[in-house]
Amino acid sequence: MWNEEYDVVVIGSGFAGLAAAIEARKLCSSVIVLEKMAVPGGNSTISGGLFAAAGSPLQARDNIADSPELMLADMLAAGRNYNHRELARIVAERSTGTLLWTIDDLGVKYKPELSHLGGHSVPRTYNTANTSGAGIIRPMLVRCREMDIPIRLKTFLAGLIADENGDVEGVEVREDYIFPNRESGVGKRIRAKQAVILATGGFSQDKEFRAVQNPMLTEDIECTNHRGATAESLICALAAGATPVQLSMIQLGPWASRDEEGFGVGSMFSMLAGFPYGILIDLHTGERFVNEQADRKLLVDAMLSSGRESIAIVDEMGVRHASTLEQCLKRGVVRKYNSIEELAVANQVPLAPLQATVASYNTLVEQGRDDRFGKPIPRDLQPLTHPPFFCIRLISKVHHCMGGIRINAKAQVIRMASHQPIGRFYAAGEIVGGVHGASRLGSNAIPECLVFGRIAGANAASETPRSSI
Amino acid sequence: METNRLVQQLREWEKDIFEEWLRRMRASGCVNSRITNREDFSRRFAGVMAALDACDQEPQSSRPAQSDDDRQCLAEPLIDEARFGRERGMDLEFFLGYFKTLISCIEKRLIGMTEALPRAAELVLKLRQVADFTELTVIAGWRAAGPDRTPRRTLNSGTSDKLLGAIFMSVGEGILLVDEDGEIVRANQHACEIYGLQEQNIVGADIRSLLDEAGAGLLMRYCAEMAEGQRRHAEVTCLYVDGKTFPAAVTVTRSDLDGRKYWSLIVRDDTQQKAMEKQLREDKQQVEDMNRTLKTVMKSIEQDRRDFESRVAAKIKTSLLPGLKKIDAAAEASVRKSYLAILEEQLVSLTAGFEKELDPGLLKLSRTEIEVCRLIQAGSSGKEICDAMKLSFETVQTHRRNIRRKLGLNGEKMNLHAFLMNRVL
Numbered sequence: 051m052w053n054e055e056y057d058v059v060v061i062g063s064g065f066a067g068l069a070a071a072i073e074a075r076k077l078c079s080s081v082i083v084l085e086k087m088a089v090p091g092g093n094s095t096i097s098g099g100l101f102a103a104a105g106s107p108l109q110a111r112d113n114i115a116d117s118p119e120l121m122l123a124d125m126l127a128a129g130r131n132y133n134h135r136e137l138a139r140i141v142a143e144r145s146t147g148t149l150l151w152t153i154d155d156l157g158v159k160y161k162p163e164l165s166h167l168g169g170h171s172v173p174r175t176y177n178t179a180n181t182s183g184a185g186i187i188r189p190m191l192v193r194c195r196e197m198d199i200p201i202r203l204k205t206f207l208a209g210l211i212a213d214e215n216g217d218v219e220g221v222e223v224r225e226d227y228i229f230p231n232r233e234s235g236v237g238k239r240i241r242a243k244q245a246v247i248l249a250t251g252g253f254s255q256d257k258e259f260r261a262v263q264n265p266m267l268t269e270d271i272e273c274t275n276h277r278g279a280t281a282e283s284l285i286c287a288l289a290a291g292a293t294p295v296q297l298s299m300i301q302l303g304p305w306a307s308r309d310e311e312g313f314g315v316g317s318m319f320s321m322l323a324g325f326p327y328g329i330l331i332d333l334h335t336g337e338r339f340v341n342e343q344a345d346r347k348l349l350v351d352a353m354l355s356s357g358r359e360s361i362a363i364v365d366e367m368g369v370r371h372a373s374t375l376e377q378c379l380k381r382g383v384v385r386k387y388n389s390i391e392e393l394a395v396a397n398q399v400p401l402a403p404l405q406a407t408v409a410s411y412n413t414l415v416e417q418g419r420d421d422r423f424g425k426p427i428p429r430d431l432q433p434l435t436h437p438p439f440f441c442i443r444l445i446s447k448v449h450h451c452m453g454g455i456r457i458n459a460k461a462q463v464i465r466m467a468s469h470q471p472i473g474r475f476y477a478a479g480e481i482v483g484g485v486h487g488a489s490r491l492g493s494n495a496i497p498e499c500l501v502f503g504r505i506a507g508a509n510a511a512s513e514t515p516r517s518s519i
Numbered sequence: 520m521e522t523n524r525l526v527q528q529l530r531e532w533e534k535d536i537f538e539e540w541l542r543r544m545r546a547s548g549c550v551n552s553r554i555t556n557r558e559d560f561s562r563r564f565a566g567v568m569a570a571l572d573a574c575d576q577e578p579q580s581s582r583p584a585q586s587d588d589d590r591q592c593l594a595e596p597l598i599d600e601a602r603f604g605r606e607r608g609m610d611l612e613f614f615l616g617y618f619k620t621l622i623s624c625i626e627k628r629l630i631g632m633t634e635a636l637p638r639a640a641e642l643v644l645k646l647r648q649v650a651d652f653t654e655l656t657v658i659a660g661w662r663a664a665g666p667d668r669t670p671r672r673t674l675n676s677g678t679s680d681k682l683l684g685a686i687f688m689s690v691g692e693g694i695l696l697v698d699e700d701g702e703i704v705r706a707n708q709h710a711c712e713i714y715g716l717q718e719q720n721i722v723g724a725d726i727r728s729l730l731d732e733a734g735a736g737l738l739m740r741y742c743a744e745m746a747e748g749q750r751r752h753a754e755v756t757c758l759y760v761d762g763k764t765f766p767a768a769v770t771v772t773r774s775d776l777d778g779r780k781y782w783s784l785i786v787r788d789d790t791q792q793k794a795m796e797k798q799l800r801e802d803k804q805q806v807e808d809m810n811r812t813l814k815t816v817m818k819s820i821e822q823d824r825r826d827f828e829s830r831v832a833a834k835i836k837t838s839l840l841p842g843l844k845k846i847d848a849a850a851e852a853s854v855r856k857s858y859l860a861i862l863e864e865q866l867v868s869l870t871a872g873f874e875k876e877l878d879p880g881l882l883k884l885s886r887t888e889i890e891v892c893r894l895i896q897a898g899s900s901g902k903e904i905c906d907a908m909k910l911s912f913e914t915v916q917t918h919r920r921n922i923r924r925k926l927g928l929n930g931e932k933m934n935l936h937a938f939l940m941n942r943v944l
């Protein structure tokens with residue numbers, strides 16, 4: 051009946067899955083991670099590696115007053131209070147502890163400066179030294195190897211198997227699976243003596259499923275995610291009785307480049323330099339139209355309305371914060387101009403309004419006045435006066451699924467019919483819904499995935515083991 | 520099995536291999552009766568077999584063909600085939616798919632021949648060399664003819680040449696395209712899998728980050744020294760995403776495009792091949808060891824035989840002859856019988872290889888003492904012996920003492936039961 055048996059079976063090899071596996075393995079003797087793709091890491095390894103933490107050492111160094119309460123307030127504000135507050139609070143409260151775990155325990159390296167991302171009240175975002183989530187995923191994979199946690203690639207979750215009490219007892223998989231061919235691979239049943247942890251991420255790449263949830267997200271809208279971010283594992287969980295939460299809340303990233311595929315190198319340019327230190331203008335009018343540091347939902351809504359085409363402009367001072375600048379220039383994603391005039395001609399922006407926009411923005415910054423769009427003007431913000439100017443052409447791309455399945459504070463999956471946990475079934479990461487409500491703040495997914503991944507791992511490995519067969 | 524026998528065997532399996540190949544081509548949706556017919560397959564299969572035969576006739580057959588000329592020679596029939604295919608409208612992607620699948624089917628057969636392992640493994644290595652070379656030449660040839668048909672485009676413009684794309688994605692080896700900064704600008708699916716990295720991670724990375732220090736140094740040197748169109752081969756140690764190292768074979772080619780230098784790296788994870796080579800070396804070593812052991816064994820058998828003969832002679836003198844005399848002197852029939860039994864068993868044991876020791880002392884024992892010994896040997900307690908022989912405890916003790924004396928055990932720590940265990944009574 052079963053082909054294999056482990057104490058804990060984890061599905062998905064991103065932040066959530068690996069964190070769960072590492073914690074679980076401390077408490078039990080056999081953990082396996084199943085991953086459908088041919089390489090590990092999912093969205094996590096291609097992510098920007100931005101990590102929000104409230105009350106961190108760098109904040110202390112820079113005298114930035116922050117607290118989990120403030121972070122929670124930011125999350126609720128961006129999430130339009132759709133957040134499952136208890137879960138959001140846990141993420142805010144444990145953000146710094148988890149950041150320190152990555153530093154002290156995993157040896158992750160971060161840059162020595164914080165970033166201030168849109169929608170956060172204060173700078174609280176750490177950047178991995180290599181500007182990528184791989185900076186965290188790699189040490190986690192090394193740790194898994196050291197802890198004897200196999201990561202079985204090309205193994206596709208096809209279904210969850212319940213025992214006679216309705217508790218989850220194992221999974222049905224297809225081994226030697228070749229994405230995206232559903233018929234490929236060989237069927238197998240793997241039993242979990244203690245529990246199964248679902249950490250399969252979001253479904254931003256699932257054009258069919260996302261259009262069902264939000265018909266505005268048509269097929270032609272690009273996506274920042276890895277190809278494997280599809281919905282079938284979510285469907286498995288729902289079939290097993292899990293509660294769906296806010297599945298239509300799907301975030302678009304406002305910062306992605308029109309001149310490359312996916313997240314690329316341009317997104318980080320906009321996030322770290324273009325938006326905080328530059329301006330966002332509409333090509334057709336040459337004018338600003340939104341607070342560049344707003345949360346993503348506000349930004350995207352503004353960018354998509356009335357046929358706008360947006361570019362972000364930053365000068366030589368601001369561009370220093372862009373860690374991917376060199377690659378952006380090399381790939382033609384960001385272009386460099388010696389003057390605003392040159393920039394206007396090359397991008398076909400009406401020159402006079404653009405000059406006026408820059409001038410009035412500069413006065414605003416110099417005089418520290420309130421922006422009419424509500425952009426926070428921190429004291430160290432510089433006017434755009436130092437050529438050369440750098441410009442990125444933007445287009446919104448599907449980026450993150452706030453919705454997913456419901457869990458409780460212990461990361462147990464909640465059964466829709468009873469509001470009670472489904473036995474021996476945990477979930478963490480982007481597959482979980484509710485933490486971020488209507489809009490996730492940048493750099494909040496990494497803490498979320500790691501915090502709940504670790505909770506799920508520790509709790510799963512504390513379940514009373516079933517007897518072997 | 521000899522190499523030519525193996526190749527012969529493969530030829531006999533052609534039909535099976537064809538079917539397997541067709542099945543796999545079908546699975547990847549590449550069936551087209553005009554191009555995947557049996558006839559063409561047979562010719563190409565024969566080409567591969569011919570190349571393998573040619574390998575065997577090389578004087579240093581266990582070493583890879585050293586110069587490009589040698590390899591050229593091996594791969595010639597296949598390269599002709601590629602030309603032929605191309606003239607009939609096969610595209611490069613398709614030809615490589617066709618060819619890789621063919622090679623892989625043959626390889627699978629060879630690996631399956633466990634009984635002929637060392638030879639089969641050697642042949643697999645050769646097969647791969649032939650395949651590598653053919654591929655490289657075919658790709659280069661195809662590309663050379665490219666520009667008239669495909670418009671030139673720059674590589675760093677995000678979307679790149681469709682042709683290059685086809686090569687990149689279809690080849691079953693890892694391919695990395697590296698620019699002058701040492702930055703990886705393209706990587707195919709297989710390269711991603713070899714390193715455990717997503718394309719987004721590998722593109723933009725420094726090529727050196729995928730290698731250990733020595734490998735990185737070697738490769739950088741090769742790249743720097745290499746002229747346009749030149750090709751070099753290196754064996755290096757690479758790093759998987761989880762920090763594990765693995766051996767890899769890298770073939771580097773420099774090709775200049777739009778006035779910029781690019782290096783294409785064909786990378787093959789050699790873990791399996793290295794394991795096979797190791798197995799091969801171990802097998803050889805084992806055979807040598809066995810030869811050596813066998814010689815020693817023969818020598819010592821000879822020695823043993825001599826020892827044995829002289830021991831038998833000595834035993835006859837010291838134990839059997841006195842025994843015979845004793846029998847001769849013994850008055851009572853039952854005593855004679857007992858001595859005879861001892862003698863008989865000792866004679867048997869002489870030829871049975873001395874598992875049990877002959878003990879001349881045993882012949883000194885009286886009938887009653889032998890009886891007591893038998894009971895002791897059988898593990899009987901003192902009381903059981905008294906009961907069985909209807910003797911008093913003291914008498915049995917006296918017998919025991921005498922037995923010990925006659926067997927020369929006085930003052931020894933040796934327990935009588937233990938002493939008797941290995942003796943024939």
Ligand SMILES: Cc1cc2nc3c(=O)[nH]c(=O)nc-3n(C[C@H](O)[C@H](O)[C@H](O)COP(=O)(O)OP(=O)(O)OC[C@H]3O[C@@H](n4cnc5c(N)ncnc54)[C@H](O)[C@@H]3O)c2cc1C
Nearest residue numbers: 062064066092093094097098099100207251479480495496
């Ligand atoms: C380009 C990009 C940049 C980002 N940058 C940041 C950032 O800087 N900071 C931040 O906080 N957040 C960022 N995010 C968001 C964040 O990276 C993700 O939310 C997070 O990585 C999700 O982690 P996860 O472990 O839940 O899922 P993933 O990392 O996506 O892992 C899930 C894994 O499960 C596998 N899987 C799915 N279905 C199955 C199945 N049926 N069977 C077997 N395996 C399956 C997938 O292949 C995948 O490998 C970014 C996201 C993207 C796409």
